[in-house]
Amino acid sequence: MNAWSGLLLNKPVLICAIPVRRLRFQYLPASCEAVELRLDYLDDLRPSPELRGFIEDYTSHYPTIVTVREYNEGGNRVIDPSIKYEVLELGRGVGALVDVEASLLAKSPETYGKLVEGSIVSRHVFSKEVNSYELALRDLELARRYGALIYKIFTVRDDDFVNLLSLVGKAGIHVAVIPSNPVYRAVSMMMGSSLMYCSVRQRTGPGQLNIGVCSKIKMFKRSLAMYGPE
Numbered sequence: 001m002n003a004w005s006g007l008l009l010n011k012p013v014l015i016c017a018i019p020v021r022r023l024r025f026q027y028l029p030a031s032c033e034a035v036e037l038r039l040d041y042l043d044d045l046r047p048s049p050e051l052r053g054f055i056e057d058y059t060s061h062y063p064t065i066v067t068v069r070e071y072n073e074g075g076n077r078v079i080d081p082s083i084k085y086e087v088l089e090l091g092r093g094v095g096a097l098v099d100v101e102a103s104l105l106a107k108s109p110e111t112y113g114k115l116v117e118g119s120i121v122s123r124h125v126f127s128k129e130v131n132s133y134e135l136a137l138r139d140l141e142l143a144r145r146y147g148a149l150i151y152k153i154f155t156v157r158d159d160d161f162v163n164l165l166s167l168v169g170k171a172g173i174h175v176a177v178i179p180s181n182p183v184y185r186a187v188s189m190m191m192g193s194s195l196m197y198c199s200v201r202q203r204t205g206p207g208q209l210n211i212g213v214c215s216k217i218k219m220f221k222r223s224l225a226m227y228g229p230e
Helices: 003-007 048-059 081-093 101-105 109-116 132-145 158-165 182-190 211-225
Strands: 013-019 034-038 066-068 097-101 119-127 150-155 174-177 195-199
Touching: 003 081, 013 097, 013 150, 013 182, 013 211, 048 066, 048 081, 048 119, 048 182, 066 081, 066 182, 097 101, 097 109, 097 158, 101 109, 109 150, 132 150, 132 158, 132 182, 150 158, 158 182, 174 195, 182 195
Parallel strands: 013 034, 013 195, 034 066, 066 097, 097 119, 119 150, 150 174
Antiparallel strands: none
């Protein structure tokens, strides 16, 4: 059993999301069960021995996700697609999971299909006019086809929250439901979302809860489970 398989037995996995501005390793709070390296905050994202060593430092200490989020995916800047692919490939090569947007996988499956096997396919919905549940149903088929370990959806549309939760545990793949509404995030954790992204010092997305709050919610969920279904 690998580290992620073990972590996913005790959902949600609490992911500390780190906006990387400098290639300097830092230890995280003990309640961080895994780390997401948001590399789109770097001024110079080109693959290098220094970047490889930085990612390796984290993978040797924590289960690690490497993410390069483009601007239209909620990222910090416009990213050269070829550099993005090279960085994700580098991360995968040193043992990290990588996060690939579903729309990118659908557009270039011959390029990204191998990268997402055993990793993460994600969707980010920033418009309340877009039905995120219908998108998720299509994305899940794609994620399963390419052997993704986890499907993650972030949405600003509260109306789809209950329908998205219905996919948790029933989609044939681990599903993480990440609402922008912080109250709904807490509910999602209680209802079995596979992952929850938490901040340490700075948020990397709207609605993100601090790791201390995330840890308390998970402990509360564990305490309730002791009483069974009565």
